[in-house]
Amino acid sequence: MRVNLKKWIRANKAYVAIWILMGLIVLGLVIYELGIYTLVVIIPFLSLFIIAMVRMVQELRK
Amino acid sequence: MMIAHATIPLILYGLFPNHISLLALLLGSGAPNFDVLPTLLRKKTPKNALTEFHAASVLHTPFFYLILLPFVYLLLDYFTVASSLTIAISFSIGGILHILMECFDEKGRLLLYPFSKKFYGIPVFPYDFWTYLTSKKTLAIEGLFFVIACTVLTLRWAGLYAGF
Numbered sequence: 001m002r003v004n005l006k007k008w009i010r011a012n013k014a015y016v017a018i019w020i021l022m023g024l025i026v027l028g029l030v031i032y033e034l035g036i037y038t039l040v041v042i043i044p045f046l047s048l049f050i051i052a053m054v055r056m057v058q059e060l061r062k
Numbered sequence: 063m064m065i066a067h068a069t070i071p072l073i074l075y076g077l078f079p080n081h082i083s084l085l086a087l088l089l090g091s092g093a094p095n096f097d098v099l100p101t102l103l104r105k106k107t108p109k110n111a112l113t114e115f116h117a118a119s120v121l122h123t124p125f126f127y128l129i130l131l132p133f134v135y136l137l138l139d140y141f142t143v144a145s146s147l148t149i150a151i152s153f154s155i156g157g158i159l160h161i162l163m164e165c166f167d168e169k170g171r172l173l174l175y176p177f178s179k180k181f182y183g184i185p186v187f188p189y190d191f192w193t194y195l196t197s198k199k200t201l202a203i204e205g206l207f208f209v210i211a212c213t214v215l216t217l218r219w220a221g222l223y224a225g226f
Contacts (some may be wrong), residue, residue, distance in 0.1 A: 015195055022064065029211065037085055051103070
């Protein structure tokens with residue numbers, strides 16, 4: 001599905017807020033359990049995350 | 063899908079903390095998604111998201127993690143890593159768990175690969191990313207597992223539950 005990201009975020013800000021909140025709490029739980037080793041989980045996927053974010057910014061600028 | 067990546071592994075770890083390596087479990091549950099790269103780098107969004115490469119490669123098959131298991135174990139054992147068997151099993155469980163959770167989307171997964179190239183699953187969740195984020199049913203199920211994960215870990219930290 002194609003979306004206009006700006007419009008989509010504005011129309012679904014409650015959903016976006018809930019997902020971000022849940023994501024941050026889960027990240028907190030992982031950090032609490034693993035400590036510094038959380039980086040071992042995050043680093044392999046960092047490149048994919050950066051590419052996804054760059055694509056998202058490109059979509060937003062369109 | 064947060065349940066496939068983090069909440070189910072956290073619940074599993076909360077229930078069996080002495081038998082599972084959380085680090086390996088989370089790495090395993092993230093490993094299938096390395097096949098998302100061609101999807102991220104594509105120039106055009108396909109009309110039908112179900113036809114994309116992501117979730118249709120060997121990385122999204124239980125077979126891959128079963129084959130990988132002895133190799134991960136032998137590699138870790140060679141470098142005399144402590145609890146190498148636990149780490150290898152946790153990694154494979156993470157990968158397989160991810161695939162089993164994702165079976166509940168519209169696309170299904172290649173569960174019987176290499177014996178069958180058919181996608182199997184129960185279509186509970188939408189596959190499309192944007193629809194997934196705004197589905198009330200999805201949010202309710204994800205939220206339920208999120209609450210269970212928080213509860214299990216909080217009980218353990220509070221010393222009310224020691225785990226199996």
